[in-house]
Amino acid sequence: MKILVLNGPNLNMLGKREPNIYGRLSLADLEDNINTLAKNLGVEVEFFQSNYEGAIVEKIHQAFGRIDGIIINPGAFTHTSIAIRDAFLSVNIPFVEVHLSNIFSRESFRHKSYLSDIAQGVVSGLKEYSYLCALNYLVELLKH
Numbered sequence: 001m002k003i004l005v006l007n008g009p010n011l012n013m014l015g016k017r018e019p020n021i022y023g024r025l026s027l028a029d030l031e032d033n034i035n036t037l038a039k040n041l042g043v044e045v046e047f048f049q050s051n052y053e054g055a056i057v058e059k060i061h062q063a064f065g066r067i068d069g070i071i072i073n074p075g076a077f078t079h080t081s082i083a084i085r086d087a088f089l090s091v092n093i094p095f096v097e098v099h100l101s102n103i104f105s106r107e108s109f110r111h112k113s114y115l116s117d118i119a120q121g122v123v124s125g126l127k128e129y130s131y132l133c134a135l136n137y138l139v140e141l142l143k144h
C-alpha cells in the first residue's frame with residue numbers, strides 16, 4: 001500500500017513559522033514521525049511539499065494508478081483552491097485533509113475549505129498528530 005503525504009505553501013517553514021500556532025517540529029521532523037508510523041503499519045509513504053498550486057495539482061494527477069491514498073495539508077490553498085479540489089475529483093483517490101492548527105478557532109476566512117466535503121475526513125488542530133491520525137485511518141480504510 002502506498003500513501004502520498006502532500007504539504008502546501010509555507011509548510012517548508014515549519015519549526016520557524018509561528019511556532020505558537022504550528023508547533024516546533026520542522027517538516028523533516030514531521031516526515032520522520034510519519035515514516036516511523038508508516039513502517040509500523042507496514043505501508044510505504046511518499047512526501048511532497050510545494051509552494052505552488054500547479055505543482056500540487058500535477059502531483060495529484062501523477063498519483064493516479066500509483067497511489068492508494070493521500071494525506072494533504074493544503075495550507076492556505078485550503079481556503080482558495082478550486083483547482084486542487086478538481087484534481088482530487090479527477091483522480092478519485094481517497095484522501096484526508098489535515099491541519100496542524102484548529103482552523104475553526106481562527107480567523108473566519110480559514111473556516112471555509114474547498115476540500116472538506118469531498119475528503120474522507122478532516123483532522124484539524126492536533127498538530128503533528130493530525131497527520132498520524134489520518135495515516136492510521138487511511139490504512140484501515142484501504143485494508144477493508
Ligand code: DQA
Nearest residue numbers: 010073075076099100101110
Ligand atoms: C494550516 C492552516 C491554514 O489556514 C494555513 O494557511 C496554513 C496551515 C494548518 O496546518 O493549520 O498554512 O493548513
